[in-house]
Amino acid sequence: MQVEVYVQNYLNEYSQSESIKIEDIHIPITSQTWENWFNCWLEILQPSISSTAYEIGLRLTNDSEIQELNAQYRQQNKPTDVLSFAALEVDSPIPSEALASMPLYLGDIVISIDTAQQQAQKQGHTLLTELAWLASHGLLHLLGWDHPDEESLERMLKQQVKLLKSVGISIDIE
Numbered sequence: 001m002q003v004e005v006y007v008q009n010y011l012n013e014y015s016q017s018e019s020i021k022i023e024d025i026h027i028p029i030t031s032q033t034w035e036n037w038f039n040c041w042l043e044i045l046q047p048s049i050s051s052t053a054y055e056i057g058l059r060l061t062n063d064s065e066i067q068e069l070n071a072q073y074r075q076q077n078k079p080t081d082v083l084s085f086a087a088l089e090v091d092s093p094i095p096s097e098a099l100a101s102m103p104l105y106l107g108d109i110v111i112s113i114d115t116a117q118q119q120a121q122k123q124g125h126t127l128l129t130e131l132a133w134l135a136s137h138g139l140l141h142l143l144g145w146d147h148p149d150e151e152s153l154e155r156m157l158k159q160q161v162k163l164l165k166s167v168g169i170s171i172d173i174e
Contacts (some may be wrong), residue, residue, distance in 0.1 A: 008131055014102075023166075029128060029131060029132075034058060034135070036167070037132065037135070037167045038054070038056055038135075038139065039126040040163075040167055041136060041139055041163045041164050041166065041167075043055060043141075044162070044163060044166055045139075045140075045143055045159075045163075046138070053058045053102070053103035054103055054104050054105075054106055054109070055103045055104070055105045055106065056072065056105075056106050056107065056109065056139070057107070057108035057109070058108070058109050058110075058111070058135065058141070059088050059108065059110045059111070060111055060113055060131075061096055061108070061110060061111070061112055061113065062112060062113060062114050063079035063112050063114040063115060064079075065110075065112075066080055066081075066083060066110055066111075066112040066115070067079040067080075067090050069083055070083060075083070078111065079112055079114070079115055080115065081112055081115040081116060081134055081139070082109065082110065082112070082117060082134040082135075082138045082139035083109070083110045084107060084108070084109050084110075084137075084138040084139075084142050085107050085108045085109075085110075086105065086106070086107075086141065086142045086143075086144070087105045087106055087107040087142075088107070088142075088144075094129065102129065106139075106142045106143070109134075109135060109138030109139065109142065110138075111131060111134045111135065113127075113140070116130045116134055117130070118132055126173065128169075129164070129171060132164055132167065132169050133160060133164060133171060136159075136160045136164060137156070137160055137164040139160060139163075140156055145159070150165060155172050158173075160173075161173060
């Protein structure tokens with residue numbers, strides 16, 4: 001199984017952010033690391049899918065841009081930590097010939113570095129850990145997971161802990 005992750009980094013424009021200046025932040029995760037993580041996570045989450053390749057878009061941005069997206073797509077005019085835009089319908093069968101001939105596009109994950117950094121400080125862990133946490137959460141949403149109630153949220157959070165552990169990151173949830 002191979003995952004292509006298209007990482008778009010907003011850091012070129014980050015110097016305009018009032019809360020974090022570009023020289024104050026370093027994203028400690030390479031594109032190759034993202035691909036390795038998503039490969040590992042998909043092997044855990046989708047062992048029965050026979051696709052040889054997946055595509056995921058990952059955009060690291062700021063609060064201003066994610067607020068615009070949140071307002072446009074969720075009618076919530078405020079920043080958030082992560083948004084997921086799934087390309088697949090959860091219950092739609094995928095033709096096997098499509099799986100064999102081209103990468104399966106799962107969708108896009110957008111993460112606000114501003115919010116991730118604030119949450120990392122509040123939780124007492126690194127930005128790397130928070131970005132991995134948010135990316136795993138976004139991936140679960142791309143695969144159809146949701147958390148409309150406390151029970152499903154608890155299942156999702158436990159799955160995220162398992163995913164992070166699989167790539168050598170340990171995190172405690174309360």
